[in-house]
Amino acid sequence: MNVYWGSPLLTPTGLVGQTDGIWQTYSQNLTAVGSSTLLRFESIGPASAPTYGSYLDNVSVMAAVPEPETYAMMLLGLGLLGFMARRKSAA
Numbered sequence: 275m276n277v278y279w280g281s282p283l284l285t286p287t288g289l290v291g292q293t294d295g296i297w298q299t300y301s302q303n304l305t306a307v308g309s310s311t312l313l314r315f316e317s318i319g320p321a322s323a324p325t326y327g328s329y330l331d332n333v334s335v336m337a338a339v340p341e342p343e344t345y346a347m348m349l350l351g352l353g354l355l356g357f358m359a360r361r362k363s364a365a
Contacts, residue, residue, distance in 0.1 A: 275330075276316040279304050297331065 275289045279302075289300055304311075315330060 276318055277302075278312070278314040278316065280307055280311045 275285070277284045277289065277300075284302060284304075289298075313333075313335060315333075
């Protein structure tokens with residue numbers, strides 16, 4: 275199975291499963307390149323023995339948690355807006 279994140283192929287050799295029925299775990303840390311990035315799975319197999327598809331289970335994508343500096347800058351910006359609004363209404 276090939277896995278794509280946007281247009282780049284994440285698995286150059288493909289993910290190769292086992293024939294013994296035991297699930298494999300695959301994980302990857304990635305960064306989105308925009309407000310949305312397409313995660314795509316492509317089933318592959320040899321032309322001499324085509325496959326009906328690969329099996330996927332429990333696929334998840336998690337958003338990163340904002341860092342404390344992000345909240346500090348937001349609070350500083352809101353404080354400055356409040357200060358400017360108060361100063362303008364006093365004048």
